[in-house]
Amino acid sequence: MFDKLEKILGPVAVKLSSNKVLTAIRDGFLVATPLIIVASIFLVVANFPIPGYSEFLARIFGENWEGYLDSVVNSTFGVVALLGVIGIGYYYGKARGIEGIAGAAVSLVAFLILSPQSHPFFVNQDGKSFRGFAFSNLGSAGLFLAMITALISVSIFVKIKDRGWTIKLPEGVPPAVINSFAALIPSMFVMLTFFVVRLVFNFTEYKYAHDFIYKVLQTPLMGFGQSLIFEPIYQFLSTLFWFFGINGPAVTNTIFGPIHLALTTENLTAFNAGQPLPNIFTGPFGDFFGNFGGGGSTLSLVLLMLFAGKSQRMKKLGKLSIVPGIFGINEMVIFGLPVVLNPIIVIPFLLVPLVNIILSTIATVIGIIPYTTGASLPWTTPLFFSGWLSTGSIIAGFFQIGLVALGCLIYYPFFKVLDNQYLKDETKPIEEKDDLNDISLEDISFD
Amino acid sequence: MKRIYLFCNAGMSTSLVAKKMQEVADSYKLPIEVKAFPDHKLDITVEEFHPDIILLGPQVKFKLEETRVKYKSKGIPVEVIDLEDYGNVDGERILKRAIKILKEKEAK
Numbered sequence: 001m002f003d004k005l006e007k008i009l010g011p012v013a014v015k016l017s018s019n020k021v022l023t024a025i026r027d028g029f030l031v032a033t034p035l036i037i038v039a040s041i042f043l044v045v046a047n048f049p050i051p052g053y054s055e056f057l058a059r060i061f062g063e064n065w066e067g068y069l070d071s072v073v074n075s076t077f078g079v080v081a082l083l084g085v086i087g088i089g090y091y092y093g094k095a096r097g098i099e100g101i102a103g104a105a106v107s108l109v110a111f112l113i114l115s116p117q118s119h120p121f122f123v124n125q126d127g128k129s130f131r132g133f134a135f136s137n138l139g140s141a142g143l144f145l146a147m148i149t150a151l152i153s154v155s156i157f158v159k160i161k162d163r164g165w166t167i168k169l170p171e172g173v174p175p176a177v178i179n180s181f182a183a184l185i186p187s188m189f190v191m192l193t194f195f196v197v198r199l200v201f202n203f204t205e206y207k208y209a210h211d212f213i214y215k216v217l218q219t220p221l222m223g224f225g226q227s228l229i230f231e232p233i234y235q236f237l238s239t240l241f242w243f244f245g246i247n248g249p250a251v252t253n254t255i256f257g258p259i260h261l262a263l264t265t266e267n268l269t270a271f272n273a274g275q276p277l278p279n280i281f282t283g284p285f286g287d288f289f290g291n292f293g294g295g296g297s298t299l300s301l302v303l304l305m306l307f308a309g310k311s312q313r314m315k316k317l318g319k320l321s322i323v324p325g326i327f328g329i330n331e332m333v334i335f336g337l338p339v340v341l342n343p344i345i346v347i348p349f350l351l352v353p354l355v356n357i358i359l360s361t362i363a364t365v366i367g368i369i370p371y372t373t374g375a376s377l378p379w380t381t382p383l384f385f386s387g388w389l390s391t392g393s394i395i396a397g398f399f400q401i402g403l404v405a406l407g408c409l410i411y412y413p414f415f416k417v418l419d420n421q422y423l424k425d426e427t428k429p430i431e432e433k434d435d436l437n438d439i440s441l442e443d444i445s446f447d
Numbered sequence: 448m449k450r451i452y453l454f455c456n457a458g459m460s461t462s463l464v465a466k467k468m469q470e471v472a473d474s475y476k477l478p479i480e481v482k483a484f485p486d487h488k489l490d491i492t493v494e495e496f497h498p499d500i501i502l503l504g505p506q507v508k509f510k511l512e513e514t515r516v517k518y519k520s521k522g523i524p525v526e527v528i529d530l531e532d533y534g535n536v537d538g539e540r541i542l543k544r545a546i547k548i549l550k551e552k553e554a555k
Contacts, residue, residue, distance in 0.1 A: 013509045027487045094490070245530065247456040247506040250486075320536060324463060331460035335505055336534025380459070439543045441475040446449050446549070 002341055006244050013246045020095040022254040025147055028088030029261055032080055033376075039076035040375035042069045043268070047373070049392035070272065077268050077374075078135040080261070081142030085111045088150035096158045106157050106187055107150035110194040114149065114201075114209040115142075137210050140265030144221070145213040147258060153190045160186040218262065222279075225259040228361065231281040234260075235290045235353045242295035243349060245340040249295070260286060268374025277371035280364050284372045284390040287379045289360035292404050294330025296349040297356055299383070300407030302333060304415045311422035314415075327380040337418070344418055348411045355410065356403050369396040450496060451481045451545050453528075455504030458485040464504075464528070467538025468545075481542070486510060493518065500545055500552075501525045505533050524548050 016022055046069040047054070057065055076083070086104045093103015115137050122130035167181045197209060206212040224230055234256045238248030253260075264282040271277060293299025302325045305318030321332040339345050363369045370391045377386055383404065387396035451468065453461040461483035472479040484492050486507050493501070501523055503510060508527040515525045526548060532540045 010509065014512075017509060018513050023487075030487060091487075242506075245505055246509055250456045250507065317535075324460065329459050329463070331455070331504065331506060332463075332534050332536060334534070335530045336536075338530060338534060340530060436540050436543045436547070439547060441471070441477065441539075441543065441546075444475070444477055444546060446478065446553070 002343070005240075006341075009241060009244050009246065013241060013251045016251050016254045019254070020092065021151060024088050024092035024095055024151070026254045026257055027091040028086075028147075028150065029084055029257060031087030031090070032076070032083035032261075035076045035083065036080070036376045037378055039073050040268075040377060042072045043272070043373070043375045044389055045069060046073075047271075047392060049388065049394065073268075073272060074135060077139060077265055077272075079138040080140060080265050081138050081146040082108065082111070084143055084261075085146040085150045088147060089154055092151055092154045093157075096154060098154070098158055098161065102183055103150075103154045103157065106190045107153045109187075110153040110190055111142075111146055111149045113191065113194040114145065114198055116208050116210065137208075140262050140269060141214055141218070142210055143258065143262045143265070144218040145210055148213065148217075149194070153194065156190045156193055157183075157186040160189045221259055222262055222266070225263045225281055226279055230256075230259070231286060231290070231357050231361065232354055234286060235357050236350065239291075239296050239350050239353050242334060243339060243341070243346055245335065264372075264374045264376065266374070267372060271373040271375075277373065280361060280371060282372045282374055284374070284376055284386075285360070285364075286357075288372075288377075288381070288383070288386040288390055289400070289403075290353045290357045291328070292356070292383050292400065292407065293325035293333075294328050295334070295353070296330070296339060297352040297404075297407050298330045298333045298339070298349075299325050300352065300404050301337075301345075301348075301411045301415060302330075303404070303408055304411055308412070308415070309419055311419050312426055313422045314419050326382050328382075329380070342418075344414050348407075348414050352407045352410050355406065359403065359406075360399070363399060369393060369399050449479045449500075449549060450498040451479060451500050451502065451542075452492065452496070452498035453481065453483040453502045453504065454486045454489050454492075454510075455483070455507055456486055458483045458488075460506075460533075461504045464533060464536055464538065464541060467536050468542045469538075471538045471542050477546075479542075479546075489514065490517075493521075493523070498523065500549055502541070502545060503527045505530050522552070524552060 046066040054066075085107045089107025090100040090104040094100040096103070112133065115133055117133065118129050118131045119134060120129040124130065161182075165185050167184060169178055169181065201207060201209050201212060204212070206215070234252055238252045241248035241251050260281070260283040263279040264284065267277045267279050267282050291297045293302060302318055302321045305314045306322055309315045309318055317332065317336050320336070321330065324330065324332060334340060337345065339349055360369070364371060369387075370393045372390045373392055375390060377389055381389070383400045384397040387400040388394050390396070453465050455461040465481045465483040468481040469479075472481060486503075489501075492498075501514065501518065503514065503525065505527055511525065511527055518525055526544075528541055529544070
């Protein structure tokens with residue numbers, strides 16, 4: 001059965017991760033990740049989950065002290081669609097063989113051409129409406145339009161460039177000058193296209209591409225993200241890929257990543273505005289409540305190896321894996337135990353993340369732990385702190401510890417079977433498997 | 448100086464492996480630099496530093512074909528690290544295998 005699954009999943013991984021469009025979206029959003037994490041630190045500082053903290057700082061810095069921190073949050077989360085359009089334009093441009101920065105630039109301009117630039121509801125003293133770009137279009141609500149715009153504008157740019165439609169300059173003109181004209185006609189086609197698109201939308205009931213994409217594409221997709229099956233499916237698929245030795249989230253995030261990001265920033269926007277949080281399944285929720293110690297929630301397994309392992313192999317691997325495991329890295333366990341294609345360990349490996357997610361969802365719905373605020377932390381943040389800071393409630397940190405303990409219980413019987421098996425193997429003599437031990441590192445030189 | 452560059456999804460677990468390999472190489476005073484990177488930086492890194500060999504973590508082995516095709520013309524060998532050696536963070540064995548490949552390349 002594993003053979004069959006491997007035959008299906010292997011090619012799926014290759015397809016998804018070598019697809020230029022999907023990888024450009026994934027890598028493009030990665031550009032925003034470190035910035036979002038830094039902005040989240042500002043947000044956590046502004047709302048540190050300790051009673052009396054806010055009042056204490058207000059006495060020192062004045063009533064509006066959080067407002068200063070908001071400027072950083074707005075400059076990242078507030079314009080996350082811009083970061084997306086630049087990132088995706090860059091990587092998709094590179095993948096299609098143009099300069100990354102050229103792809104990023106045309107994508108950004110195309111996106112801004114589509115965006116509302118005058119706001120008739122806001123007028124100044126002379127009765128003139130406010131002009132400018134609004135956070136409401138450049139933040140989470142613009143994410144999916146950002147994706148589409150970047151892909152289309154780069155495609156147009158590449159197509160025109162490949163046709164060789166550039167300005168022909170007479171002999172003797174320096175190549176540097178010619179190069180500066182090379183992007184002119186392709187850029188013109190991109191901008192003209194998006195100008196026309198803007199005009200067309202103006203005549204429809206939607207008025208702007210933003211509203212159209214938001215209603216037609218983003219709302220339904222985020223509806224899927226809000227449905228109770230979204231996160232379990234994501235977790236299950238990610239773990240399943242890991243079981244075959246393939247980095248699960250690297251594959252699944254090509255599809256689930258944008259939805260997670262939109263759900264996360266939506267929560268953050270609401271949190272910042274002091275409104276009720278709309279979504280359970282944010283990125284941090286998926287990162288910090290499904291898996292502890294990496295895919296398959298193997299921290300529980302590593303703890304068993306350390307404290308209940310009888311075989312040398314289990315003890316050694318436990319020692320090797322515990323520190324990386326605390327930071328969510330578990331390749332040592334996956335390839336060293338190994339988890340890969342191991343019919344015994346697969347059962348708890350697939351089961352524990354699902355149990356974690358389902359219990360955390362229930363706990364969130366009935367109010368034991370609060371919704372995640374949307375503040376993002378590095379996925380390497382150790383448990384307890386990750387739960388505490390991503391929800392603002394220390395109870396969530398204790399809840400995580402409870403889940404790890406439960407994970408130990410689920411892993412235990414399967415772990416015991418493997419441990420006994422290794423104990424038996426260790427009494428047998430070891431055989432050499434290749435000639436690598438014959439290589440001496442004493443006297444190596446390179447030409 | 449020979450550059451052995453490792454790539455995995457975030458460059459996290461490979462950085463542990465790279466550190467071990469570098470320790471082994473240093474203890475034998477070998478002129479070798481081992482570093483780890485996330486795989487989405489693969490092209491940029493290769494362009495800038497021209498590694499002598501590219502090693503992929505087993506969790507991104509599905510990138511092998513694509514990467515090999517890309518760097519075959521530049522003569523950079525691309526290999527996937529052995530599952531077991533990777534899991535045990537056996538820097539010495541992984542380093543030896545890389546050296547073996549480099550030596551074979553030189554012999555050609």
